[in-house]
Amino acid sequence: MAEEVTRVMVAVNESSMKxxxxxxxxxxxxxxxxINKIVRNNxxxxxxxxxxxxxxxxxxxxxxDSIYASPDDFKNMNQRxxxxxxxxxxxxxxxxxxxxxxxxAWIMKxxxxxxxxxxxxxxxxxLLVVGSRGLGPFQKxxxxxxxxFCWKHAECPVISxxxxxxxxxxxxxxx
Amino acid sequence: MAEEVTRVMVAVNESSMKxxxxxxxxxxxxxxxxINKIVRNNxxxxxxxxxxxxxxxxxxxxxxDSIYASPDDFKNMNQRxxxxxxxxxxxxxxxxxxxxxxxxAWIMKxxxxxxxxxxxxxxxxxLLVVGSRGLGPFQKxxxxxxxxFCWKHAECPVISxxxxxxxxxxxxxxx
Numbered sequence: 001m002a003e004e005v006t007r008v009m010v011a012v013n014e015s016s017m018k019x020x021x022x023x024x025x026x027x028x029x030x031x032x033x034x035i036n037k038i039v040r041n042n043x044x045x046x047x048x049x050x051x052x053x054x055x056x057x058x059x060x061x062x063x064x065d066s067i068y069a070s071p072d073d074f075k076n077m078n079q080r081x082x083x084x085x086x087x088x089x090x091x092x093x094x095x096x097x098x099x100x101x102x103x104x105a106w107i108m109k110x111x112x113x114x115x116x117x118x119x120x121x122x123x124x125x126x127l128l129v130v131g132s133r134g135l136g137p138f139q140k141x142x143x144x145x146x147x148x149f150c151w152k153h154a155e156c157p158v159i160s161x162x163x164x165x166x167x168x169x170x171x172x173x174x175x
Numbered sequence: 176m177a178e179e180v181t182r183v184m185v186a187v188n189e190s191s192m193k194x195x196x197x198x199x200x201x202x203x204x205x206x207x208x209x210i211n212k213i214v215r216n217n218x219x220x221x222x223x224x225x226x227x228x229x230x231x232x233x234x235x236x237x238x239x240d241s242i243y244a245s246p247d248d249f250k251n252m253n254q255r256x257x258x259x260x261x262x263x264x265x266x267x268x269x270x271x272x273x274x275x276x277x278x279x280a281w282i283m284k285x286x287x288x289x290x291x292x293x294x295x296x297x298x299x300x301x302l303l304v305v306g307s308r309g310l311g312p313f314q315k316x317x318x319x320x321x322x323x324f325c326w327k328h329a330e331c332p333v334i335s336x337x338x339x340x341x342x343x344x345x346x347x348x349x350x
Contacts, residue, residue, distance in 0.1 A: 006212045033332070037181045037301045042217040126212045127334070151326060157208070157334050159302070160326075 021087030026131025050105035134162035196262030201306025225280035309337035
């Protein structure tokens, strides 16, 4: 049987409804599925790698209250984003600690689908797990889906875990 | 932690080069990956379900030597196909027996991608594993890919396992 641990990368993001530090429904579901169906009680055989990709805030829509008057203001904003991301990762790292599975977690900035595939290339996990909102073809045209891009382009096997029907919010684009 | 076993359906087919009873490179690879990376030594926590879908032989190309003169001839042909399929499944069932993981295996006839999705619906496995030849977009136009269809339509999480580059035959459509 395999001697090395199985390294599972899990891409996670924040809830679009509750915001940081709450994980999205689909990333929480993907994590729980991985623990319940794959890792199970064989905790010493798996390492989990949590990647959170932050999308640079292009139009500053979420920062209407902020005034940027100096380079320090931007530094502070970046610092604040980072801290929010760390709190999101804390949720997953704490869960792993409870369960007893070794993990690591880190934050990157950029286009999530591109960054995830790049990190797969760099770190060569055995498996990539991504949550999926399970959108229909019509909805996908407008929002794009990270899971489909990763399935096609990531250089490792990919599982996408769809949300359960009873977890889907009123607007299925929310997560 | 989960009490029930994790049920993994693995779709398998015969080698296009060596024919029955040899498994295709990609289905052998998908099986070995599942054992090495997911099941590992936690054999009692998993059940494997091997599904082999036989494509009805439309033009009789593989049966040039046969003469069909009575209904019994067709019965015999069906019987022979079945036996070939059983020998393919024997390979996987024997491997599971060696490893100590509980499994079951069965044969269906029809369009593999449709039948696989139908069987997922019927049996509700936790995970479907399919091998993939890893063909480029140009090659796919001509041969279609079961893995992509299943990824989109199967009602459970799907992993497709691409062949290793050093296992790819001269003609990548072969398997």
